[in-house]
Amino acid sequence: MNPPLPQRVIFNFANRCNMACNFCYVPFDGREESEQTARRVIDRIAQWEVRNITFGGGDPLMYPYFCNLLGYTRMKLGKDTLVQVDTNGLQLHSAHIDEFAKSVDIVGLPLETTSKYVAGAMRRYPKHPAIVLGLLENLTRRNIAVKINTVVTRENLEGLISLGKALSPYRVQLWSLYQFWPIGPSDASDCADKIVEDQEFLDAVDRLRRIYPEMQMEIGLVAERSPGYFFVTQTGRSYTVASGVTDQYAELGSIFDNSVTNNWLRHSNPTMNAERAYSRERLVRAAKS
DSSP states (O other): OOOOOOSEEEEEEOSOOSOOOTTOOOOOOOOOOOHHHHHHHHHHHHHTTOSEEEEEEBOGGGSTTHHHHHHHHHHHHOTTSEEEEEOOSTTOOHHHHHHHHHHOSEEEEEOOOSOHHHHHHHHSOTTHHHHHHHHHHHHHHTTOOEEEEEEEOTTTGGGHHHHHHHHTTSOOSEEEEEEOOOOTTSOGGGOTTTOOOHHHHHHHHHHHHHHOTTSOEEEEOHHHHGGGOOEEETTOEEEEEOTTOSSOEEEEEETTSTTHHHHHHTTSOHHHHHHHHHHHHHHHHHHHO
């Protein structure tokens, strides 16, 4: 019997980013690559028959070829594969929205707060909440499904109820609340003041569910997320969370090497990867129906 393959893949553009968030988890490497190589990565993923793929990073829309890559991804992976794009929105234009309408199942926008002061501290971009809320209105007007991604740290914990109030008027298909994860650039030794413990995080989510019962929420505890990731970059570099820990990555080698999936199995839990894939698909399909 062949070993299990990833059912959910995160394609991170890890060259650089146009923001400098203080909770970033992406291990940037400063390596640029061509559209041809990015397409080869998609070809490789297509061989695995994945259930969903998420483009993120560093912002995918920084790459001029990204819209072409989206169309190629849909063609290669087929209509049944869930395609998600996570973008900070700073370079989101009408041409992207047109391609999203054709090729993407759901667009993830990050929003941690409605306060420009908290946004300035967390993302070093005080105007970011206003930008995201404007994009949320534009995307939902085009009937494009939107998922709001909120990283919960000590800095924005008390403002989550206000954030929910700001989101309530919009047709948000999914509100994903992620417990802050000290990994990658957000090294644990430098982030003790950001960490929200498990029970406090869950209590905050319970309050939000009571206040906003109409909102579909997805909960992301670090311990439940970390064992199932497969990350790949635009160069084909692959990595995951190191076995037995939640604050270190393990390099897996190139996605083009046959050894990459066996390396992944030494660190990750394929059952949790598959469960995450099914869960995300179920939540998105239910929210869109």
